[in-house]
Amino acid sequence: MSETTPTPAGTPVIELRNVSKTFGEVRSLSGIDFAVYPGEIVGLLGDNGAGKSTLVKTVMGFHRPDPGGEIWFNGKLIDDWSVARARDLGIETVYQERALCEKQPIWRNMFMGREPRTKWGLLDVKKMRSESARLMSEHMGFTSAAVHPDNVVSTMSGGEKQGVAITRALYFDANLVILDEPTMGLSLTETGKTLDFVRNIKAVGKSAIFIDHNIFHVYPVVDRLYVLDRGKVAGVYDKTQISMEDLIDRLYRVARTGSLT
Amino acid sequence: MSSETTIKKPADNRVAPPSFLRRYGSQMGIIGVGLVMWLGFVAAAPTVFTNANIYLAFAQTTPQFGIIAIALTFVVITGEIDLSFPSIMALGTAAFCLVVQAGGGWPVGLVAAFATGAVCGWINGALVSYLNIPSLVITIGTSFLFRGLELVLMNGTGVPLTAEDYPAMHAIFRSTLFGIPIQTIWMVVILIGAWFLLNRTRFGAHVFLVGDNPTSARLMGIDAVSVKTRSFILVGLMATFSGLMTSIYGYYFWPTTGEGFLLNTIASVFLGGTSVFGGTGSVVGTFVASYIIGAINAGIVSAGINAFYTQLAFGLVIVVSVVLQTLIDRKIRRQSMTGR
Numbered sequence A: 001m002s003e004t005t006p007t008p009a010g011t012p013v014i015e016l017r018n019v020s021k022t023f024g025e026v027r028s029l030s031g032i033d034f035a036v037y038p039g040e041i042v043g044l045l046g047d048n049g050a051g052k053s054t055l056v057k058t059v060m061g062f063h064r065p066d067p068g069g070e071i072w073f074n075g076k077l078i079d080d081w082s083v084a085r086a087r088d089l090g091i092e093t094v095y096q097e098r099a100l101c102e103k104q105p106i107w108r109n110m111f112m113g114r115e116p117r118t119k120w121g122l123l124d125v126k127k128m129r130s131e132s133a134r135l136m137s138e139h140m141g142f143t144s145a146a147v148h149p150d151n152v153v154s155t156m157s158g159g160e161k162q163g164v165a166i167t168r169a170l171y172f173d174a175n176l177v178i179l180d181e182p183t184m185g186l187s188l189t190e191t192g193k194t195l196d197f198v199r200n201i202k203a204v205g206k207s208a209i210f211i212d213h214n215i216f217h218v219y220p221v222v223d224r225l226y227v228l229d230r231g232k233v234a235g236v237y238d239k240t241q242i243s244m245e246d247l248i249d250r251l252y253r254v255a256r257t258g259s260l261t
Numbered sequence B: 001m002s003s004e005t006t007i008k009k010p011a012d013n014r015v016a017p018p019s020f021l022r023r024y025g026s027q028m029g030i031i032g033v034g035l036v037m038w039l040g041f042v043a044a045a046p047t048v049f050t051n052a053n054i055y056l057a058f059a060q061t062t063p064q065f066g067i068i069a070i071a072l073t074f075v076v077i078t079g080e081i082d083l084s085f086p087s088i089m090a091l092g093t094a095a096f097c098l099v100v101q102a103g104g105g106w107p108v109g110l111v112a113a114f115a116t117g118a119v120c121g122w123i124n125g126a127l128v129s130y131l132n133i134p135s136l137v138i139t140i141g142t143s144f145l146f147r148g149l150e151l152v153l154m155n156g157t158g159v160p161l162t163a164e165d166y167p168a169m170h171a172i173f174r175s176t177l178f179g180i181p182i183q184t185i186w187m188v189v190i191l192i193g194a195w196f197l198l199n200r201t202r203f204g205a206h207v208f209l210v211g212d213n214p215t216s217a218r219l220m221g222i223d224a225v226s227v228k229t230r231s232f233i234l235v236g237l238m239a240t241f242s243g244l245m246t247s248i249y250g251y252y253f254w255p256t257t258g259e260g261f262l263l264n265t266i267a268s269v270f271l272g273g274t275s276v277f278g279g280t281g282s283v284v285g286t287f288v289a290s291y292i293i294g295a296i297n298a299g300i301v302s303a304g305i306n307a308f309y310t311q312l313a314f315g316l317v318i319v320v321s322v323v324l325q326t327l328i329d330r331k332i333r334r335q336s337m338t339g340r
Helices: A052-059 A083-088 A106-110 A125-139 A158-171 A188-203 A215-221 A244-257 B003-012 B020-044 B052-077 B085-101 B106-129 B135-154 B167-174 B182-199 B202-212 B214-219 B224-249 B262-271 B283-302 B309-336
Strands: A014-023 A026-036 A041-045 A070-073 A091-094 A176-180 A207-211 A224-229 A232-238
Touching (some): A014 A052, A026 A232, A041 A188, A083 A091, A091 A158, A106 A158, A188 A207, A224 A244, A232 A244, B052 B182, B052 B202, B052 B262, B085 B106, B085 B262, B106 B135, B167 B224, B182 B202, B283 B309
Parallel strands (some): A041 A207, A041 A224, A091 A176
16 A cells, blocks of 8 residues: 655664554454654554554553464564553553543653652652652643642643643653644644654654544654554655645545545 | 743642642541541540450451451552452461471461462452453452351361460461550551652552553553552451461461451541542551541440441441541642632
């Protein structure tokens, strides 16, 4: 299907080869080849139900690919891929559904699954609280009096919740950050902040996968673009090869006809 | 656009740290209920309730179900329930008796008993978390399974556990230390251990997260299957502990051991402020609630009230305090959500 396959130099940080994913009788992904190289931002576009979120969750190890699909990390085939493994290797995700535990205080959410421990192996609650307070004021622009780390997440606004999810991905100094619809439900300034955050990932030489419905958010920040349609990769573009107008045109066409050309 | 103000607004009208009442509201509530009840008993029968013997009696019997309630708190916080612990009490103690009868000696018997309890808990946990079977359903099934296995193994007969034959077991489970019944000392030790496990370990942190939102927890790399399974194993171990303690207390292992424990134990967990919806709960609350339920039992009888009133008193205290907790909780929540 894909008319051009630009391949940046080097070994991909993460690579999926021939990955399919079936849920019961529904085939969400079929034969996906997908790669992210060091220092690049890859955009993932596609209509609702194209398989974007399933692809992200497969990259993260939440979904196990159907037999035959392979996941490679830094040039090595990995058999026992799992979320814990992916996070250990430096992949962090801001999920579309935010993946927060809303009855818990901010500090428990911030360190979910990666809780720091003292030298006796006990939970370092003091550090979790103070680091959360620091992150909230430094990265999210909350004054320390406005949001207390002991505040329960369910009392926060949508933008604040998203802030927790983004700050959490940022804190662990990931090599690859995946953002699944991070600007959904955000105000203009919050969206601007999020896009700055994505640009900053590239500036420090890390990689990112950026998924968003709004092509005006995606196009300016990415280096390469994957277009997904009905579980298949319909096209891969280097940003230098395609203008935004042309891309929009093709997205309309693929949604109608299932073909990019 | 007023995007500037929409960001600032929610931040401005929220009180910074959650109030003391909000954080410990339900614990305060349960301690309050306990105090009021105790004052009521003292007023009703001052001579009885100023006598230390009454406290000695219920300090011996309350831990029999309170210890299981502390462990069950973990399972309830993960959003599950275990109804099979009365059967595990019996099966674990049966394993002890059988090993000792076969000439294994009491230490080997203890190992066998706790191993049995752990396996029972593991079976419950694995069925619930691997196969995603609702725990309410499957633990009714395993309850019959464990009880049935125990009845078949013991052939329906009991075993005497006299102090002459089992001096060490009586020292462990039925003596006094510094004038305090050892049962209550065990319960305090287990409470402290459980508090650290729940509030100061990764396992405990994951118990809260898995119970709050299992999908979020899994998306962030938490092994929900393992967390739930370990919680059920904890109940299995503590049920065995309690089965042994209860049998030694009565000098006899009855094949029916554990019967009558189900509701007391579960009531202690919920009375202690642990939410049936998962994600929130406290072992300290369960500890206090266990003694409240224990006190009703001892108190009613000692106050010279007809024992038929016991269940009525249980029901009143449980219903009234759970309703109060819910109302307090809702009120605190609404106040903290100003502007919404």
